[in-house]
Amino acid sequence: MPADDAPHEAGPWVPRGSTAQPPFELMVTPERAGWQYAGLRVLDLPIGGRATFTTGDEEMLVLPLTGSCDVTCDDERVTLTGRASVFARISDFAYVPRAATVTVRAPNGGRFALPCARASRTLPFRYGAAEDVAIELRGAGQASRQVNSICMPPGFDADRLIVCEVLTPGGNWSSYPPHKHDEQRPGEARLEEIYYFEVAAAPTGTPGVGYQRVYGPIEVCAEVRSGDAVLVPYGWHGPTMAAPGYDLYHLNVMAGPGQRRWLACDDPAHAWVRASWTGRAVDPRLPLTSATPRRPGRGDPAW
Template sequence: MTHTDETDDRLYVPGGAAASGPYRTAITPTTAGWGYSGLRILELAPGRSHTLATGDAEHLVLPLAGGCTVEADGTRLDLTGRAGVFGDPTDFAYVPRDTDVRISSPGGGRFALPSARCERRLPVRYGPAAGVPVELRGAGTCSRQVHNYCLPQTFDADRLLVCEVLTPGGNWSSYPPHKHDEARPGEESELEEIYYFEVAEGPHGGPGMAYQRVYGTADRPLDVLAEVRSGDTVLIPHGWHGPSMAVPGYDLYYLNVMAGPGAERAWLICDDPAHGWIRSTWDDQDTDPRLPFGGGTR
């Protein structure tokens, strides 16, 4: 990997490098050096609980493995969760800024807590798994599956945007490369983004790997090509990002967390003009037959 900007080294965060207390990963706007997006990965042993003060940020409680109970503002939500990320979407909880939320798990588990600094204080709400839109995007070796948890058309929030992507081994996703770092009404929104990765194990239990590319524009250089494994994180303050490359034999999962300063909560992207033509090739290709993971689209 080459470096053209002094911040490049901090954009790839290996699993455990940002651990803090009960959090396997703790990315805040302060540690990321930006204004809005955050992510914590909470691991709870069976029968344990944790209380989080949300402060100035709205949060989701999104199970990665296992189920939990979420208590906030006098409301109790029981999340069924899931066995792991390579399947159907999970149910989830939304909790507002300026509250204390207690997360408990009789069976233990791993829970993503994506967050965004915000102004409005919305109510605690439950997001059922059956209500999460599942999208099969791309075609051929660009086929992937997207779970659209908390986007403008799927779930109300003040600034937070959250989705997850499942990519079969050997395929490329987050492709063609795109960016969202300028406020251009109707064309592009300014959003900071976090990618959190998990990679399926091989048939003999060995750890899988994948690759993530991020590169800058002429006036804002970046150059990142990171080998990622389960628990790793990549921060994208600006620039083109993609592809996310699932190596043959190892399915790839990543959680995307986005937020930004725009008055409108929108996710508008701009393809790298050198590679946007790739989209036109999908019309003549079938979706990868390994998709969908889990029970199917809805």
């Protein structure tokens, strides 16, 4: 646990809109979180909207949640095809370096996640293709989930930033067994982490809900809805629970002071669960998404 255990300015649970700073509907900086490296903004643009900002000392991704956009970084530009929703497909994305001026333009509007991390190296602006994102199916049975390695070592280079997407079918648990990564030691890396959520809607359009647990030095058991976030500075976290009938998406943003590796240790009280998966099938509903778009379904807005 870090020496500075002062309360976090944004609080561990960050409801949608509670940290809004237009045009960002969510704004979590290291200062607001009470830590040093990881951050996240969510940019909400109307039809024809654009936003220009500087990255300062942060490296960043532009990752469409809904919609498509053009991303201009200084004198270079890429076009992101994007997606109808996080449940429709894996999206392409752009990596933006520190000390850059960025403009995101969305002719048809959209919402865009901007995960970021304080960085020392200045790497090139570049495009990340959806087809290059590795998909991993983890767990078994009701602990089955899909992990999309958006900006993960060694597949995609960054200075400190680690980003992945996790999709959990309704009724399943992710981030299980509970685990932590708050110490720099063999088999574990010190990583600050942000969980950002989107939840599929009911067939009637009623918004869905999920749940997130964090325990140890801090205690959180939060009902989460689309647009909410949970901060994990230290301690055990998990499970991430998808309520029956509601598929759950969460974006993990991680960064820390050591070597860029995602190393975690399970809570010893629950580590035995992994062995119980041997010989059990992964949930047949997975994978929920791929790089190939599918027709809009439950929880998807019209394209």
